[in-house]
Amino acid sequence: MSANPTLPSLDSSFRHNCQRVFEAVQTVITGKPEAVTNAMVVLLAQGHLLVEDVPGVGKTMLAKSLARSVDGSVHRIQFTPDLLPSDVTGVSVYSPQNHEFTFHPGPIFANIVIADEINRANAKTQSALLECMEEQQVTVDSITHPLQRPFMVVATQNPIDSEGTFALPEAQRDRFMGRISMGYPQRDDELAMLSSHHRDEPLQSLVPVLRLQELVRMIDQVKLVTVTDRLSAYVVDLGRASREHPQVQLGASPRALLQWVRAAKSHAAISGRDHVLPEDVRAVADMVLGHRLILTRRALADGVEPAAVVQELLASTPVS
Incomplete structure (x- = not known):
């Protein structure tokens, strides 16, 4: 089959930037090219990603490395049973000096939000993400605050552990564009991981390879x-x-x-x-x-x- 034409709306930097992000994440996540590619698909489609698998296979590491590869704002939320909706979206605080309420944005106000172990929060807190993920905005005290663009939620959860967890409701799951599983690495990949990780932590040396403006432009071009x-x-x-x-x-x-x-x-x-x-x-x-x-x-x-x-x-x- 002959090669397909490249997008007329894209220059050669599109494929180059994709490759740079792919290689950057691969330095941290070894032997999982399909998972990395699917994460990039969701990122460029402006969707949200659910990474679901057993503990210790790199769910949070994938989310962190994808976020670090892009030069945008990144916030991580550790979901726990006592987490409140206002801990996610933010809260209005009364100021005695100005005699008015001032909105203090929560960690949801970022380009990439890592929702770690999302199923450990109760249904009320999980529902705080519904408006954010669908409409890219937050409404607090009847005032709507737009979220930054691009905006992506990368959530992780363990489907095996049921102690202290709350199942994601259908409405929440439907807002995730994609769900991926990491799976255990191959033997050679595990050996390579042990060889590289015992010396230093690859995530600490990962630097952004894509500017936020470039990512926004790539997302707009994908729409064409x-x-x-x-x-x-x-x-x-x-x-x-x-x-x-x-x-x-x-x-x-x-x-x-x-x-x-x-x-x-x-x-x-x-x-x-x-x-x-x-x-x-x-x-x-x-x-x-x-x-x-x-x-x-x-x-x-x-x-x-x-x-x-x-x-x-x-x-x-x-x-x-």
């Missing part, structure tokens, strides 16, 4: 990637098929389809194309759809995994 009516119909057909699948209780929402298209456009841009192909839609399918599918009790009892349902949907739904 072409999606044909045929590809849009393909995504809609996949979404509708997920709602009608016998093993699925709750399928893809309209928001999920919008974010699916945005992720596919970002994947196409990173691959150097000015248009989305079916391969782009399929490449991000599990990341975008897997955490949104709510399976029936029978399917769960039979040990069915959402990833298997996603692959079945891709195999049974043709491009019209």
